[in-house]
Amino acid sequence: MQKYILTRLLLMIPTLLGVAILIFLLLRVIPGDIVELRYAGTSSYVPQETIDQERALLGLNKPLWEQFWNWIAGILRFDFGTSMWTGRAITYEVAIRLELSLQLAMMATLIAVILSIPLGTLAALKQDTWVDYAIRIFSIAGLAMPSFWLGILMILALLILFQWLPPILFTSLWVDPVKNLSQMILPALAVGYRYSAVATRMTRSTMLEVMREDYMRTARAKGVRERFVVMRHGLQNAILPVVTVIGLEFAFLLGGLVVTEQVFNLNGIGQLFVQAVTRRDYTLTQGLVLLVSFVFIFVNFVIDLLYSFLDPRIRYQ
Amino acid sequence: MNSLSPTWLASLVRFIRRRPLGAAGGAIILVMIIAAALASVIAPHDPLETNYAALFKPPSPEFWLGTDGFGRDAFSRLLYGARTALFVGFSASFLGAAIGVVIGITSAYAGGNIDLFIERIMDVFLSFPIIVLALAIVAVLGGGIVNLIFAITIPFIPRTARVIRSSALVIRQMPYVDAAHSIGSPDARIIFRHILPNVMAPFLVMLTAFQGQAILLEASLSFLGLGVAEPTPAWGLMLRGAAVTFAERAPWMGFFPGFAISLSVFAFNLLGDSLRDALDPRLRL
Numbered sequence: 001m002q003k004y005i006l007t008r009l010l011l012m013i014p015t016l017l018g019v020a021i022l023i024f025l026l027l028r029v030i031p032g033d034i035v036e037l038r039y040a041g042t043s044s045y046v047p048q049e050t051i052d053q054e055r056a057l058l059g060l061n062k063p064l065w066e067q068f069w070n071w072i073a074g075i076l077r078f079d080f081g082t083s084m085w086t087g088r089a090i091t092y093e094v095a096i097r098l099e100l101s102l103q104l105a106m107m108a109t110l111i112a113v114i115l116s117i118p119l120g121t122l123a124a125l126k127q128d129t130w131v132d133y134a135i136r137i138f139s140i141a142g143l144a145m146p147s148f149w150l151g152i153l154m155i156l157a158l159l160i161l162f163q164w165l166p167p168i169l170f171t172s173l174w175v176d177p178v179k180n181l182s183q184m185i186l187p188a189l190a191v192g193y194r195y196s197a198v199a200t201r202m203t204r205s206t207m208l209e210v211m212r213e214d215y216m217r218t219a220r221a222k223g224v225r226e227r228f229v230v231m232r233h234g235l236q237n238a239i240l241p242v243v244t245v246i247g248l249e250f251a252f253l254l255g256g257l258v259v260t261e262q263v264f265n266l267n268g269i270g271q272l273f274v275q276a277v278t279r280r281d282y283t284l285t286q287g288l289v290l291l292v293s294f295v296f297i298f299v300n301f302v303i304d305l306l307y308s309f310l311d312p313r314i315r316y317q
Numbered sequence: 318m319n320s321l322s323p324t325w326l327a328s329l330v331r332f333i334r335r336r337p338l339g340a341a342g343g344a345i346i347l348v349m350i351i352a353a354a355l356a357s358v359i360a361p362h363d364p365l366e367t368n369y370a371a372l373f374k375p376p377s378p379e380f381w382l383g384t385d386g387f388g389r390d391a392f393s394r395l396l397y398g399a400r401t402a403l404f405v406g407f408s409a410s411f412l413g414a415a416i417g418v419v420i421g422i423t424s425a426y427a428g429g430n431i432d433l434f435i436e437r438i439m440d441v442f443l444s445f446p447i448i449v450l451a452l453a454i455v456a457v458l459g460g461g462i463v464n465l466i467f468a469i470t471i472p473f474i475p476r477t478a479r480v481i482r483s484s485a486l487v488i489r490q491m492p493y494v495d496a497a498h499s500i501g502s503p504d505a506r507i508i509f510r511h512i513l514p515n516v517m518a519p520f521l522v523m524l525t526a527f528q529g530q531a532i533l534l535e536a537s538l539s540f541l542g543l544g545v546a547e548p549t550p551a552w553g554l555m556l557r558g559a560a561v562t563f564a565e566r567a568p569w570m571g572f573f574p575g576f577a578i579s580l581s582v583f584a585f586n587l588l589g590d591s592l593r594d595a596l597d598p599r600l601r602l
Contacts, residue, residue, distance in 0.1 A: 015444055143583075273543060
């Protein structure tokens, strides 16, 4: 087991290196860098010298391999560099937004778990009845509705019905819970609904498979109460793939909420990513992409470990 | 052809009977395709025509779904937007799934180090959330429909390759492939005659499932201002104009485009689900 964990951790290195190379090159293949972009906004004439100076300051005049090496060498020392646009450390830019993104991800996960596991199980138990159809339509609709539209609808409804808009500035949960929750509950619902749709579908399909197993029939035959059959024999065996989905979505929520954060005007990691990308802030974009993919890979790894914990039959060599 | 069409029709009828939800999805898609194809005939106005005498008009007999901040007819833009959505959705998911099939089969059939190498590369692409990868690509390449299609295609490739590879690995072990080898069939024949037809089911399922996702991605990127560029009619762009700032003046602007996105993604997902149940029930997407 220890050997397995070590191998998996080591295998992350080539993947992350691949991600680093990919994003590094992707950002640099197209002409037009941050310096040009910054001066493009000002209509006055800028001498080539100034541009060259700025580039030298940001290290953009060095050969590509040297830029890449400096970046990677920095990361090995836990120095992720500074944002080319704001000039502040990337760790700082991420840290000030992490609380918001983390809270949103956790609230959405909570909503999704509360909704999806009972609904998915119910749909499987009542397969091909109107209950099943209703739950399936509810969950497919959740996948179909873009969360930004759901957000727009919610804001519209609140505005028209109650003349009320959620607060704009982020307040920490620890400072003012009411104000914090009144801002966060809407995005959490918008995201959580979509999230729950994915998890509901997974719960339903694995439950359907498990229900055809012999041990379910045996349990019923020996007179185990139905509730117990479903909870202990059924759900416990069906839950594994659901855990995967929940874990993967959670990893996605930490960095992938680019659109939802825009609608609700939340200054989280997703919003930061959009800004970094549109400003051609190489260092910040690189850092964020690496961070998001690291979280993604790491969560995958944790899920695999969780598997062997939840299902003792699974042993990794 | 004459002998073929009755069975084809019969299996269609059976699909509709057995999977009413999937058939409903198919019907919605059909209506959408017709609306997009006949947009120039149905649309009461030119989707690009601005009219400063009719800004933010609510729905009326002249402007069925109202007008936007440039006085453009929302209904006409919605119809033409269906063209954009279907075109981007179909191109991206077809390209993504097709390239994925090629890579997946190559990987499974070649095996060994080639397989290992391809798998590692796919791992790299799989370690981004779809939207993050698409956003990065589109931000680098710039907006516009072609770049948008490219950006949506890329994340689909490794996802298809994964699924196709695992199906192809199973097929490669089948007795009929061994038999083909032993009678001296060349690799190309084995791939095209034996492996390819057998991965068509997961290919079709993925193609339909991607369709919905691609439309959603296109709308999201356009909504962020990084996708289809104005004045091209696109659903995501129509919502961009209709955010909170417009809410008090023209709430209908925020409703219809989002409804169109949801309905079409909903339809493709319904169809995709039923296709999966019918063709390849063990496939999890």
